[in-house]
Amino acid sequence: METENNSKFPKLVIIGGGFGGIELAKHLDDKPVDIIMLDKHNYHTFQPLLYQVATGGLEADSIAFPLRKIFEGQKNFRFRIAEVTKIRPGDNSIDTTIGEIKYDYLVIATGSTTNFFGNKQIEHFSMPMKSIPEALNLRSMILQNLEEAILQNGKEAREPYMNFVVVGAGPTGVELSGAIAELRNHILHKDYPELNKDEMKVYLVEGLPKVLQVMSEQASSKSTEFLKEIGVEVLTNVTVKDYDGKEIKLGDGKSIKTHNVIWSAGVMGQVIDGLPKEGIVKGNRIQTDEINRVNGQTNIFAIGDVAAIITPDTPKGHPGVAQVAIQQGTHLAKNLIKIIDGQPAEPFKYNDKGSLATIGRNKAVADIGKIRFQGFFAWLVWMFVHLISLAGFRNRVVVFINWIGSYFSYNGGTRLIIRKFIREEIVATEHLPKAND
Amino acid sequence: METENNSKFPKLVIIGGGFGGIELAKHLDDKPVDIIMLDKHNYHTFQPLLYQVATGGLEADSIAFPLRKIFEGQKNFRFRIAEVTKIRPGDNSIDTTIGEIKYDYLVIATGSTTNFFGNKQIEHFSMPMKSIPEALNLRSMILQNLEEAILQNGKEAREPYMNFVVVGAGPTGVELSGAIAELRNHILHKDYPELNKDEMKVYLVEGLPKVLQVMSEQASSKSTEFLKEIGVEVLTNVTVKDYDGKEIKLGDGKSIKTHNVIWSAGVMGQVIDGLPKEGIVKGNRIQTDEINRVNGQTNIFAIGDVAAIITPDTPKGHPGVAQVAIQQGTHLAKNLIKIIDGQPAEPFKYNDKGSLATIGRNKAVADIGKIRFQGFFAWLVWMFVHLISLAGFRNRVVVFINWIGSYFSYNGGTRLIIRKFIREEIVATEHLPKAND
Missing domain, CATH: 3.50.50.100 (FAD/NAD(P)-binding domain)
Structure with a gap:
């Protein structure tokens, strides 16, 4: 299958084409990684203006951008429409609607969905x-x-x-x-x-x-x-x-x-099956360390709404807003290059604009x-x-x-x-x- | 029900908000008729550019126009989302998905649909x-x-x-x-x-x-x-x-x-049940006389793709194009005023642009x-x-x-x-x- 790695570079799988996933992939342009992004839609949604689509002020096309077009010309980037059904950390692989995909590094950037609090x-x-x-x-x-x-x-x-x-x-x-x-x-x-x-x-x-x-x-x-x-x-x-x-x-x-x-x-993280339950914290978010690495994993990361960096400064994680996702995506890009190079990664610091x-x-x-x-x-x-x-x-x-x-x-x-x-x-x-x- | 006539003017029901229906209603602005337009969509489709929507060149919203907005401010016009299931010429009424509606004059402007020739x-x-x-x-x-x-x-x-x-x-x-x-x-x-x-x-x-x-x-x-x-x-x-x-x-x-x-x-007229079968000609179109009046009816008209004015000059009716619908809509508006005034109506002449x-x-x-x-x-x-x-x-x-x-x-x-x-x-x-x- 075409998603198999035929590059000499480590294979990075990004799940989700939201703000975090896009920034991450963009900042890895020309870097020695082979990127594959998966999303169930073929477009990125500019969520802050969704309410204008709902009330007829803007057309859907005005706030949705085809992911393939966003990454036009980025040679180390591939996109596939797929839903991920399971993560298999032991095998470095994920199950998806288009088959199994292997990864060297996995980034979960699935964002959040509506929380009805069980009602x-x-x-x-x-x-x-x-x-x-x-x-x-x-x-x-x-x-x-x-x-x-x-x-x-x-x-x-x-x-x-x-x-x-x-x-x-x-x-x-x-x-x-x-x-x-x-x-x-x-x-x-x-x-x-x-x-x-x-x-x-x-x-x-x-x-x-x-x-x-x-x-x-x-x-x-x-x-x-x-x-x-x-x-x-x-x-x-x-x-x-x-x-x-x-x-x-x-x-x-x-x-x-x-x-x-x-x-x-309310919203809650869109967690995928396969990670240990104890790593899922309040708001259905995946707990990570300060470099957005999923607790207990070596090569799995989570960014944006679905992730929670829990520290004394951020006991509930960072707020689930676009700015955090964008900054974490940008930051993780730099860290991944460091990690691949065998250098120490740097902790994420949120700059609240x-x-x-x-x-x-x-x-x-x-x-x-x-x-x-x-x-x-x-x-x-x-x-x-x-x-x-x-x-x-x-x-x-x-x-x-x-x-x-x-x-x-x-x-x-x-x-x-x-x-x-x-x-x-x-x-x-x-x-x-x-x-x- | 709100669609009942509470105006002193004759009630004109137009089925379809395509090119023909729109021109007809527009040209009756400020005229002594009470117009109600029915369409299953709440918008008019500018069909000549549909292929650009299909190929991603234009957004759907760019070629679709809410019917209510087109007629904003036209006092003798009302719009309802409805499908018409039957015409009852004897009762001067139609059955619709929002109930029965009475008319004094009825105009069928339902256009055409794809013809698969029975396959x-x-x-x-x-x-x-x-x-x-x-x-x-x-x-x-x-x-x-x-x-x-x-x-x-x-x-x-x-x-x-x-x-x-x-x-x-x-x-x-x-x-x-x-x-x-x-x-x-x-x-x-x-x-x-x-x-x-x-x-x-x-x-x-x-x-x-x-x-x-x-x-x-x-x-x-x-x-x-x-x-x-x-x-x-x-x-x-x-x-x-x-x-x-x-x-x-x-x-x-x-x-x-x-x-x-x-x-x-291929296309074929979108005929509604209730008119005599013998009045339906080739292409599933409703045969009308030269003033677009349905054969055998006094107060039912048909215009545009669904209609066929069959004369020695136009043995198959006029071509099913926007121009014909627009001109028939405009022309019928004038004729309806004449008919209401008791004056003779004038035959339609197509000006092929x-x-x-x-x-x-x-x-x-x-x-x-x-x-x-x-x-x-x-x-x-x-x-x-x-x-x-x-x-x-x-x-x-x-x-x-x-x-x-x-x-x-x-x-x-x-x-x-x-x-x-x-x-x-x-x-x-x-x-x-x-x-x-």
Whole structure:
């Protein structure tokens, strides 16, 4: 099989084409390793903008980049579409959907997936948003439920179709609830003149006392203010008890009738079978040492969301954000060269460049070093940072045009139902065509 | 139900949001009719560019336009996502997936679908390309089969994955086979350095003696020349006998091993149940009089691909092209106002503005009136005409940037597998998730 090593260099297998895997492979260009990257998709997803795909602001193609194209011309790089089913550390091999693959070095960069904390009922009925197919499904659900709302007789019948509940007020939940509220504020009366704007409600439910827990106090309070300004009902200190596809039951005894529940309340590492269970720590992450080497292994590494470097400074590991994955990928590239050369590796040090979250059409909150600022200027910074981040990829111009267009017209994006969302009896992720994942 | 008439004006139901339906509804803006348009998709598809979506040159969103957005602000217009299951002329009503809808005037503008001429085996195994989901499926199939080719051992094993057969050399077949050949010529070595360009073959199979039968002799011979220049093997006077998902059997006794057969050899009208069978003519089209009124009906009309105005001048009806649909839609709008006012309607006259077909990256053939020209200038005209046609819609700038980018880099587009194509035992459209249609 073509994945066999026919190079004189050690063979490095990277599982996952996310931020970490890409940086790692890029920084090994022209280096004496033979790289093979595996991913179940043929593209990299620029996850920070997924919420814009879900709300019709950007096209999927604008934030997804074919992995083969990213590595065009890199001679020591090969890509295969494959899912890895098992790691066999003893054999230096992995089982995949395209057969067994041997490695000299293995890097697990599989990222994270939605964590429903074991609640099967919620998992079944609510919508996650961690991938392009999921974002497109979510977009279809939102638009189809507005179409359904039009067909209902009376306010009460429309209610479950027009109530939107986002669970979890991390950056994703904040950005998504803001975008849905802007859809109501600026698009609804144009696209759906039959519907009354005031009947559409957007709730953001958070179990902790505040939104954007990971950011500063200022960012948290200002973002709450911005969210309220654009009409998001922010419910903090409120947990979710259950959801049956029709009504979400909250910890404070209240409930909301809704067919639209979006779950952004947690993530967990996407661990592959085969590593010792005791090495899996909180959040389903793989514990590693300070050079991202999996505990107890010599030639297996883990980076990004799926990895946790646990030290007294980072008792829970680093935060599961793109910056950490990017820096670990870059750092591990240098270390792998050292290890191959027989030199000592250097511990990873995270350089926190700060956090940004955008709220609605033209506001954001920013914590950069000790500087905290919020509002329109923070939004300009947010836009600039994201356009720069897209620099390595195509489509920056297209994204920019879309954003400028949306900004001035309040009406960008194309609200297409391309992947039709299937409502049988109930709203359920299980009913979505699995084939497209 | 919300679709009930609560206007004092006569209620016009338009089935289908294609070129004909859109023009009709647009030209009735501010006129004394109450319009309701039904379509199974929430968007209009700009079909002439579907082949670019299928080959990764354009994003689906660039050629699909939400119907609600097209009619934003048109007060006498309503839209519903629905499929029509039956027409009941006696009751002035239709059965739909969202319930019964009454009409005063009904216009059938359902367009056409792929015609497999009753060959279930070919229908099962080959890929059509008449809608956005079909174009995306086709794109996924092409890319996935190239990925599969990499995993094969030896030339013979790769062959069925790397042979591409387009059946039918009308404009769609010519444009599509050209685009696949350009993918091989300019993209393959970059995206798939593991594959040998010479192993990838593109065949265009046509039962008639020449390609582009509907165009001039010059257009036909020049397009054949252009196709051969970019490496399409043009097989004319060759019919298709059968296809089992692995090997296509041709009428000349030869056969080609391939998992990639694209069927663009025929279309047929998408007729809805309920009209008298004797009114359905060749090509599954609904026969109408010269004002597009369905034979034997007083208040039911048909326009575009699904309609056939049969006169001594047009014994087979007008050609099934966008121009006819657009002109019939515009014309019927005027006639409907006259009919409502009790004035005599005027017969439809087709103003043939000419035909264009593009071959590969920068060539085209054009028949405009008595003027025939081919090559780069024809391609510039083609590009200009298509950009102008997109003028009524969004995304013209984005399409233009993509085209210019592709032209200079030979490497535009994003080759994403978003809707994964499912190969079970065999290649089959039936295995595609129906849910997404």
